Amino acid sequence: MIALAGVQVTAYSPDAAGGADRIVRLLGPVSLALGEHRIAIVGANGSGKSTLARLLNGLVLPSSGTVQVDGLDTARDGAAVRRRVGFMFTDPDAQLVMPTPVEDVALSLRRLPLDAAARDAAARAALARFGLADRAEVPVHSLSGGQRQLLALASVLATEPQILVCDEPTTLLDLRWRRIVDELLAGLDQQVVVVTHDLDAALQADRVLVVDDGAVAFDGDPVPAVQFYRDLMTAAHP
Numbered sequence: 001m002i003a004l005a006g007v008q009v010t011a012y013s014p015d016a017a018g019g020a021d022r023i024v025r026l027l028g029p030v031s032l033a034l035g036e037h038r039i040a041i042v043g044a045n046g047s048g049k050s051t052l053a054r055l056l057n058g059l060v061l062p063s064s065g066t067v068q069v070d071g072l073d074t075a076r077d078g079a080a081v082r083r084r085v086g087f088m089f090t091d092p093d094a095q096l097v098m099p100t101p102v103e104d105v106a107l108s109l110r111r112l113p114l115d116a117a118a119r120d121a122a123a124r125a126a127l128a129r130f131g132l133a134d135r136a137e138v139p140v141h142s143l144s145g146g147q148r149q150l151l152a153l154a155s156v157l158a159t160e161p162q163i164l165v166c167d168e169p170t171t172l173l174d175l176r177w178r179r180i181v182d183e184l185l186a187g188l189d190q191q192v193v194v195v196t197h198d199l200d201a202a203l204q205a206d207r208v209l210v211v212d213d214g215a216v217a218f219d220g221d222p223v224p225a226v227q228f229y230r231d232l233m234t235a236a237h238p
């Protein structure tokens with residue numbers, strides 16, 4: 001269970017004209033208990049979705065309030081939280097750091113008590129799960145965008161996190177790869193929180209949060225949530 005209590009995120013905004021710096025509110029106050037198996041977060045560009053998603057594994061820390069995952073505080077127990085909560089970025093290149101797929105997955109397994117041979121075998125098994133067995137040793141940059149996104153998913157899931165947070169995992173993908181990634185995410189045992197602009201994908205969730213101007217403007221069932229978001233966008237740009 002993820003619990004946000006009175007969470008606000010603020011940032012300094014330097015005054016270009018030489019006046020006093022201001023503190024601007026990026027998000028909150030937000031209080032949420034997130035226990036559903038599939039949760040989608042939708043909202044306009046700049047509304048605060050990534051800020052909210054990054055709070056869930058401690059990539060962003062609250063300026064006030066607390067975020068807890070199974071009772072672990074993201075500010076105090078960040079490393080333990082990140083072992084529990086995997087995070088997948090929109091652009092897989094943001095998280096793929098090794099030259100080949102098998103090395104990348106092996107890197108994410110480095111904290112498990114495995115010797116080199118066992119780690120290599122576990123990395124290859126993780127790649128096979130996502131149809132990348134025959135790409136284990138090719139240069140990562142030679143993979144297609146969709147294959148790189150699958151590799152990022154394989155790397156994140158290799159450590160068996162209990163929760164997966166994905167920030168627009170299919171935005172850069174064509175329709176075919178979007179479907180593949182959506183189906184893989186849908187089939188996971190883990191709790192998945194996904195930020196998406198794909199409203200068809202949001203409609204498959206158990207619960208949808210609509211973020212608007214740093215606040216959760218709607219929180220509930222997918223059909224009314226998506227309708228709320230459509231109405232919000234129509235009102236903003238008639």
Ligand SMILES: Nc1ncnc2c1ncn2[C@@H]1O[C@H](COP(=O)(O)OP(=O)(O)OP(=O)(O)O)[C@@H](O)[C@H]1O
Pocket residue numbers: 011012026043044045046047048049050051052
């Ligand atoms: N570290 C920061 N310092 C200052 N402003 C920030 C910081 N991080 C985010 N922001 C601002 O907070 C707002 C929300 O950003 P966020 O990335 O959460 O939006 P988003 O909903 O994910 O947008 P998009 O759909 O474009 O990805 C934006 O106006 C952004 O410029």
Ligand SMILES: [Mg+2]
Pocket residue numbers: 049050051167
């Ligand atoms: Mg974002």
